[in-house]
Amino acid sequence: MNQQVIPFQARSGKAGKAGKGCSGCGPSEDPPPSDMPRAVWDKIQDHPCYSEEAHHYFARIHVAVAPACNIQCNYCNRKYDCANESRPGVVSERLTPEEALHKVIAVANAVPQLSVVGIAGPGDGLYDFRRIFATFRLIAQALPDLKLCLSTNGLTVSDHIDDILDLNIDHVTITINALDAEIAERLYAWVFFCTRRWTGREAARILLDRQMEGLERLTEAGVLVKVNSVLVPSINDRHLPEVNAAVKRRGAFLHNVMPLISNPAHGTRFGLTGQRGPTPMELKAVQDTLAGGARLMRHCRQCRADAVGLLGEDRGQEFTREHLPSAADALPPDPVARAAYRVLVEEERQIRRKASAGADQACHSLTAATPLLVAVCTKGGGRINQHFGHAREFQVFEADGQGVRFIGHRRADHYCQGGWGKDENLDPIITALAGIAVVLAAKVGEGPRAALARAGIRVLETHALEYIEPSVAAVFAAERNTFRVSA
Amino acid sequence: MAYKIIASQCTVCGAYEFECPNKAIAMKGEIYIIKADKCTQCEGFFDIPQCAAVCPVDGTCVPA
Numbered sequence: 001m002n003q004q005v006i007p008f009q010a011r012s013g014k015a016g017k018a019g020k021g022c023s024g025c026g027p028s029e030d031p032p033p034s035d036m037p038r039a040v041w042d043k044i045q046d047h048p049c050y051s052e053e054a055h056h057y058f059a060r061i062h063v064a065v066a067p068a069c070n071i072q073c074n075y076c077n078r079k080y081d082c083a084n085e086s087r088p089g090v091v092s093e094r095l096t097p098e099e100a101l102h103k104v105i106a107v108a109n110a111v112p113q114l115s116v117v118g119i120a121g122p123g124d125g126l127y128d129f130r131r132i133f134a135t136f137r138l139i140a141q142a143l144p145d146l147k148l149c150l151s152t153n154g155l156t157v158s159d160h161i162d163d164i165l166d167l168n169i170d171h172v173t174i175t176i177n178a179l180d181a182e183i184a185e186r187l188y189a190w191v192f193f194c195t196r197r198w199t200g201r202e203a204a205r206i207l208l209d210r211q212m213e214g215l216e217r218l219t220e221a222g223v224l225v226k227v228n229s230v231l232v233p234s235i236n237d238r239h240l241p242e243v244n245a246a247v248k249r250r251g252a253f254l255h256n257v258m259p260l261i262s263n264p265a266h267g268t269r270f271g272l273t274g275q276r277g278p279t280p281m282e283l284k285a286v287q288d289t290l291a292g293g294a295r296l297m298r299h300c301r302q303c304r305a306d307a308v309g310l311l312g313e314d315r316g317q318e319f320t321r322e323h324l325p326s327a328a329d330a331l332p333p334d335p336v337a338r339a340a341y342r343v344l345v346e347e348e349r350q351i352r353r354k355a356s357a358g359a360d361q362a363c364h365s366l367t368a369a370t371p372l373l374v375a376v377c378t379k380g381g382g383r384i385n386q387h388f389g390h391a392r393e394f395q396v397f398e399a400d401g402q403g404v405r406f407i408g409h410r411r412a413d414h415y416c417q418g419g420w421g422k423d424e425n426l427d428p429i430i431t432a433l434a435g436i437a438v439v440l441a442a443k444v445g446e447g448p449r450a451a452l453a454r455a456g457i458r459v460l461e462t463h464a465l466e467y468i469e470p471s472v473a474a475v476f477a478a479e480r481n482t483f484r485v486s487a
Numbered sequence: 488m489a490y491k492i493i494a495s496q497c498t499v500c501g502a503y504e505f506e507c508p509n510k511a512i513a514m515k516g517e518i519y520i521i522k523a524d525k526c527t528q529c530e531g532f533f534d535i536p537q538c539a540a541v542c543p544v545d546g547t548c549v550p551a
Contacts, residue, residue: 068501068505068541069502070541123500130505195540
């Protein structure tokens with residue numbers, strides 16, 4: 001097995017020193033969390049998109065077999081493609097079902113973290129259903145240990161419940177941005193339904209009715225449904241609590257509020273009309289108003305329809321058509337490495353939970369303290385194990401008197417900024433880290449450390465290779481105690 | 488009369504391939520083309536040509 005792909009394999013004795021810590025967040029407590037039936041936990045615990053804990057360990061592949069779409073969203077333009085761009089609806093290569101199988105086998109043999117195969121576009125994951133189900137059928141036969149996952153706008157989902165059940169597609173995501181047609185008509189240009197193109201409020205009504213029907217029928221049939229909502233400032237930001245309550249009532253398992261990605265260069269309607277996306281703090285504010293409704297997903301990376309790897313890393317470029325073995329050289333599927341990896345993850349999870357036990361209590365002594373936002377550089381495994389300069393994203397944790405919670409991520413996107421390590425190139429990073437007090441990294445250069453310090457953000461190496469949550473708790477305790485002493 | 492596809496604008500999403508009631512649209516190399524002898528502009532099937540109705544780029548599926 002390739003050592004490099006096992007991010008948390010024992011590499012130093014430091015882990016044990018993580019000491020007192022606190023448990024993670026969302027579906028990551030010792031199994032299963034108190035509000036989750038065992039059967040649900042069994043389905044999600046290795047799914048990186050459905051379980052925050054799992055996303056530290058498990059990888060997914062999206063196969064781009066669904067280029068066609070039956071609606072036009074104002075935030076989507078599938079023509080635009082940049083290999084460095086991570087957002088839904090974007091893909092570099094389109095695959096036939098047979099090509100998709102070939103690719104999944106190659107990836108599964110090389111990436112033992114792989115646990116999920118998803119179809120997420122670049123169009124709709126159910127519109128061209130013949131091709132989509134043909135792909136799932138081939139993959140289920142060849143690699144029966146992988147979970148199947150589907151993402152759709154929901155327009156036709158209620159027509160395909162039987163196929164979804166037959167194929168054992170356990171996880172379906174429906175993108176629902178609104179309940180009211182008056183709001184939805186500002187988000188969609190048109191809907192193709194029953195042989196014609198509908199626009200305006202009529203289109204919105206058709207789509208919303210079909211989405212709700214699909215959601216109800218899926219959850220009644222026992223399929224785990226995640227609802228994605230794109231947060232569009234001034235259009236649906238105040239409406240999302242209603243969406244959250246409505247989808248929870250209909251049995252949605254998770255609600256994922258994602259920020260609108262808007263840029264004139266993408267050629268989307270919103271990009272061209274100057275509709276802006278939310279800032280990270282605006283997104284957090286909306287997510288915080290939803291706490292207590294449907295379980296929230298905060299670790300979404302809005303990945304491409306051909307993404308490969310752990311969330312937050314995209315190894316898609318390693319597995320493009322030209323990098324795949326020819327049909328003659330292709331190896332048969334080999335489940336052994338994946339099985340070994342899963343045993344390792346189980347052990348690692350136990351160790352991490354043990355190391356983390358008790359830190360919530362450490363936070364409890366600081367109930368009056370102001371919450372602290374800490375950004376972490378990690379390659380996976382739940383540890384602080386990445387160099388600041390290599391981070392493409394930061395995972396953000398909030399510590400307060402209740403404990404430590406994962407609350408989201410901030411993109412660094414350094415690869416689009418032509419260079420690294422110079423002060424002037426750090427401005428976008430500093431902007432992305434708005435509201436963050438401390439960054440924890442395995443290592444950091446003097447230049448970036450000084451530049452961030454000038455912006456009021458401290459970068460610490462003191463918790464290198466340790467577990468994230470206990471480290472954040474320790475930083476929180478030290479920070480707030482210092483405050484008290486100096487005050 | 489038949490429709491045609493303006494290849495330079497086409498995203499090759501292929502929606503028209505399975506929406507076309509005449510099976511008049513097929514891949515030719517890297518692009519899709521409409522076979523003029525099979526295209527009826529959906530007359531007798533639908534009120535409007537399906538390829539144009541489903542196309543994400545306006546002005547790409549047009550009368551030849």
